[in-house]
Structure formats: structure tokens, C-alpha cells
Amino acid sequence: MCHIMCSKMLCVTILLCSLSILLSPACSKDLEEPDPEPPTVVEPGGPDGNGYKPGDASGIEKDILIPVDSATASENQPGEGVENALDGNYTSIYHSLWDRSRFPEEPVVIEFYFDDDIEYIDYMLYHPRKDGGTNGHILSGEILTKSQGEDYEKLTSFAFANSSATKRIIFPEGFQDPVAVKMVVTEGTNGFVSASQFEFFQMNSQAADFEDVFTDHSFSELRDGVSRADLEAIDNLFIRNMAVAIYDGDYEEERVGVYDTYPEPSVISDLNKTGRMGSYDNMTGIHVKWGEQLVVFVDEVEADMYLRVVNHYEGYGGQDFVLNPGANRITSPANGLVYLIYHSDNDHQARVNIASGSLNGYFDISRHTNEDWVSMITEASYGFFDLKGEKAHITFTTDELRQYVTDAVRLVEVYDSIVTLQQELMGLYKYDRVPRGRLYYRANTRDGVYMHATGNATEYAPGTLERIANHESLRSDAIWGPAHETGHIHQTRPGLMWVGMTEVTVNIYSQHVQTTFGNPSRLQTENIDGYASRYEKGFNEIIAEGIPHNAHGDVFVKLIPFWQLQLYYSKVHGRDEFYKDVHEQVRLNPDPADDGMCQLEFVKVVCDVAGEDLTGFFEAWGFLSPIDQDISDYGTRRMTITEEQVSELKDYIAERPYGNPSGMLQYITDSTVDLYRSGDRVKTGTGRREGNNFTMEGWENVVVFEVYSDDDLLYVSTEYSFTVPSLPEEVEVFAMGANGTRHRISL
Secondary structure: OOOOOOOOOOOHHHHHHHHOOOOOOOOHHHHHHOOOOOOOOOOOOOOOOOOOOOOOHHHOOOOOEEOEEEEEEEEOOOOOHHHHHOOOOOOOOOOOOOOHHHHOOOEEEEEEOOOOOOOOEEEEEEEEEOOOOEEEEEEEEEEEEEEEOOOOEEEEEEEEOOOOEEEEEEEEEEEOEEEOOOOOOEEHHHOOOOEEEEEEOOOOHHHHHHOOEEEEOOOOOEOOOOHHHHEEEEEEEOHHHHHHHHOOOOOOHEEEEEEEEEOOOOHHHHOOOOOOOOOOOEEEEEEEEOOOOOEEEEEEOOEEEEEEEOOOOOOOOOOOEEEOEEEEEEEEEOOOEEEEEEOOOOEEEEEEEEEOOOOOOOEEOOOOOHHHHHHHHHHOOOOOEEEEEOEEEEEEHHHHHHOOOOOOHHHHHHHHHHHHHHHHHHOOOOOOOOOOOOEEEEEEOOOOOEEOOOOOOOEOOOOHHHHHHHHHHHHHHHHHHHHHHHHHHHHOOOOOOOOOOOOOHHHHHHHHHHHHHHOHHHHOOOOOOOOHHHHHHHHHHHHOOOOHHHHHHHHHHHHHHHHHHHHHHHOOOOOOOOOHHHHHHHHOOOOOOOOOHHHHHHHHHHHHOOOOOOHHHHOOOOOOOOOOEEEOOOEEEEEEEEEHHHHHHHHHHOOOOEEEEOOOOOOHHHHHHEEEEEEEEEEOEEEEEEOEEEEEEEOOOOOOEEEEEOOOEEEEEEOOOEEEOOOOOOOOOEEOOOOOOOOEEOO
């Protein structure tokens, strides 16, 4: 049989010898480690007697990968059978039938069979798909085991987080004389079941051999009384070399770290109804090359800890390796940076010593200065470099960081502020929901990338770093891009992200960040299609036209009413809790059944939080207009709101003791906030018309001018001189005050 103990890289090629689940014996165990060249034995103290150089790692034991002889699955999509999850190739997947009619009523059952000569198995790993998809992440089920001469017995039930992180199931006391393991899957993401790989292992027990040398299983501190002669007598070349370097003070302190647990990002995102924070909070600053032997010593851990080598030139993901207490040896599957994945609901710290690989370093705002930054980025050996803030984790290309960063501390502080401002607006601080992890900002070097948000990160082309890696330009005109992509992670869904809103409600957050940093509002300053601003475009193309809000195609126009609520309640009335409370109600309320109900539920929540009857505002903006229309939004879905649904909502609001807002909320803009705040009355003037051109003179404190024909609103202007493209001969013009007063203008 073709041993899956082969390296996961080489087996991709070797396993072409067989596409069946019964693997061929042509794959030799000699191919276990794809070393590019034989290891170099380095004596203690390094070749020149100074500094630490990792020695020969071959004496560090690995966990033993147990080959699967054969496997079956109760169902699979053609071409995506269970053999794809046993071939050592992490890019191929097993996938259940796309027709979900049988699942979950009929669980998906996968059985793994082993040779008679396997003595025991300590644990199995489930590697979810690594292609960025989420369909089929295994969420719950049970594991049954069958030993020689025995029937299946239930080992355990399991419940996994909905994430791409590798999952481990331990067989207590070892699963002796294994014949088969049965995985019964009762729940998978979106009703599917998928896997990148399944693996089974025996643990190594090497740590016990050195308990009299080191103070703990991280092998990072020597016991009192241990002499240099004692260390030089150690047979294991790697450990001897490392121990002598520690004794001599030559061992780099950056190799040893105390790493925190973080909640599983998908668990927090489910609770907060958002996208996911990053998974790489535990950056190590270690750069490892493909095929290099990575030796890691781990002290006691509370939960499973995984090591991931990320080749940032290839993307976000990477292969996960479980780390057991004591010595671990891993053949690196990539040229990249090392991260530790350590997820738990409980706070815990684990001491880890990464004794091989080279030091790339990372910048930690809590420990480093700008002077540290200069030396770090100058000496970095890999093409990407990490910066760690309180709320943000940044991985940008090294060359661009060297070129554009003038103040690393301020740069990280700006990114931290972007995250903090948005999480405050969302009420995560008020309601004690702030995730402990960091939002992840990374460069993506692939063609066609500009800026976008993914499932676990926001990504930026290296060409954008000239602006967003310089703290001064980032604070000003470049702030929108990262704030916008951060907003995509924070969008609260589906209650604030129904169809048509993906590129709309995200900008509540980016507008908030942009204006808080003292930059002008895009809605106020961008003139487009002949209008003085986005506001004026929205006033005319939704309010004057009387169309449903979601029927409009301009995402910035559709943003206006969402931002007006922030201007009116927070800026005018000082109710900074407004959007915090709206978000919390969206999080607490059951998710509406469809997109139309999401929009109506939002209207209801806003009125409840405001304590005011805002039906007039929402009618003006088309939220309460019936609609039955396909809406394009990264795919197409039908948006339906009926007259009956609108009537039911209006009845609900009318039954509440809510008053009306004190002003014409539908016309507030960034530039008129002071008028709404002060309540200054309109000072009248004169007006004249020349064809389709209108000029208003002597007027003050006007928020908009409305142009009517009979009772039909034809045009709304935010300017004192304006041109209406097409008008009948007889029109009326009114000057509108912030308090709702209307002044007819004689022309």
C-alpha cells in the first residue's frame, strides 16, 4: 500500500500511481522527508563558535503517521470521493452529494480501515477544505472505533467550530489493535460534508528523555546545577547543540515565546453576526524554507495547538501540524512564515521554543520602538513582514514596508484606531462583545488584486502600500480603502446586510472612520452625474422619483439614509448610543426569513431604538415601497416586500407611544448638521428663474430647495443656484428649513 506517511508534497506526485482508495505499495517510506539536500551537522556554538546555529534535526522524533489501508463514504459527489481526502494533497477535497435531499436526515458515514499490523492510534486529524470555501465544514457527529475481534463502539461525540482550522480527535489511552474508525457526520456547513485530508497518528514520547536537563517541555531553560559538561554529553546532536547555546547565552531569545489562547474566530463571528477576525494573532517571526526540518518544543497546552507555515506569495492559508507537549519535528511544506493557531474559550498561555528556521522577526507595538523597527525591517529575510497592534495584525510586503513606512508606531496605531472606531460604533464595547483577536490586513501579490475582504482578512495589492503603509497618507485620503474593507468584516448580517447592501451598509463604518479622522464626507464632496453631491443625487433619484430604495443602482446613494441616521441621532442630538443599540438589537433578534423582511425589520429596530415614528423618513427613502425585483449583489436574489407586510409594520409602529422627529430628517447632510442642531430659522430672500436655471439670493439657513409641479416633487437642490434638466412651464419652489418649515418662493 502507498503509505500516507510520505511527505504531503511528494505524495501528490507519487499517488498518481493510483486513483483508487486502495493505495499502491510503490510509495516508499524513504520519501518521508523532502529534504532539498542532506542536513548539515552543526556542533555546539555554530561553525565559528559564536552564536546559535540549528543542528542536525534527524534525531528529533516525529509523530508517526498511520497509513489508511482503505476507506468508504456513504455518499460523494462524482469525482470528489473520499480517496481525495487520503492522498496527501491538501488542494483536493472529498465532498458529499450536491443534492442535499438525504442529509442531514441520513448522516454521512465515512469509514477508515487499517492493516492488521497497526498496534495503536493516538489521535486523528480532520483538515477542512483549504480552498477558501466553507461548504461542508464538518460541524458535529460522532466517532466509533472497532478493534480486532470487536464490534464498533462509540468513542465520542464531537462539535467543531465552523472554520478551516484543523480539528483533532484524541483516542484516550491509545486505540489498541485498530481495525476501523467510523465518522458519522450529522451536521455540516450549508448542509454538505467536505474534507481536505483525514490523518491518523501515533505520538512520540521523546520529551521524557530530557526532564533532568530542562525545566519544562519547551526546552528553553536549563535546570539549576546542569553543567556544560553535562550538556556536551547529550547524545542527541540537535538538543545538545541547542542546550549548549542556551548555557553560553548564545540562544536567540526571539525563538522562545509565551503564546496566548484566542477564541475560535468563527465562534465569535457567529455570536456577533459578523465576518471573522484573523487567525494569526500568534505570529512567531520565524521564516522557514520548503523541506527544512522545523523543530518546535512546547510546554503544556490547554487546547490543541497547531503550527501553520504560510507562504504569503500563495495566499492566506497553509497546512496545519498539531503540536504536542515536548519535541515536535515538522518537514516544512512551504517557504514562508510560521504562525501558531491556539484556540480556546479559556485564557491560557503556553511557552513555545522554535529551535530551527531563521529569524525574520515581527514588530510588536507593545514592545518595540521605531528604532527597533529600522533594524528589524532592514534585517528581515522573507518577502513579507508582520506588525502586531492591539487590534490589528498587518502582514505587508517587506520591500514596500522598507520604502514607505516612516513611523511604524503611528502606522499600527492608525490601523488599531480603524478597528476600534468601528467596533465602538457597532456597540461591541458597550455590550462586552469585543473579540480578543485582531483584524488581519495582508498584502496579496497575485495578479488582479486591488483591495478586498476575504473570510478571515482584508487584502491589498503591493501597489496600494505607498498610500496605506504610510501613516500620514493613511490618516487622510487613503483611509477609505482599509476602513471600507474592515467594514466588510464588521458588517452585521443578515440584519444589516440583506441583498443589495453588501457595498452599502459597509460604508456606515468607513464614513464613520473617514470623518472621525477629520476628512470630508464622500457623500458631501463627490459631485457625480451633474449633481452637486451624492446627497443631491439621492434626493432626486430616490426621494423625488419615488422608487424603492433597493431598486437604485448607486451604492453611495443607497448609503445616504443609513448615514443620515448617524448624523441626526449622534451628531445633532448627541445620542452616540444609537447605532450601538441598533446593532445589538440586530444581533439579539432572530434572523429574518428573507431579504425583504430584513429591510422591514431594520425599520422596526430603528424606530424602537430611536423611540420615534420614522415611517415618514423611511417612506421618503423607499424602504416602505413594495418591491418584487431581482437584485444583483455578488449574485442575484429576489427582493420582495408586499403591501400587507408594510401595513403590518406601520400598524406596529403606530401602536407605540412614539412621537415624530423634530426635523426633516430625510434632508440632513454633513454640511447642515449645525442647522439641525441649532434650529435656526430660515431667513427669507428672493428667487428668480431663467429657463431651467434658478438663483436664490438673500436666503439663509435653508437645507434644500424643492421644485414642484402641482403636487409632484420634481427636483431637490442643496445649492442656492441650480439647473433642473427638464421642467414644465409652471412650477413652485420652496425653501425647506431643518425644522420642517416650508417657504414658498416667488419667481
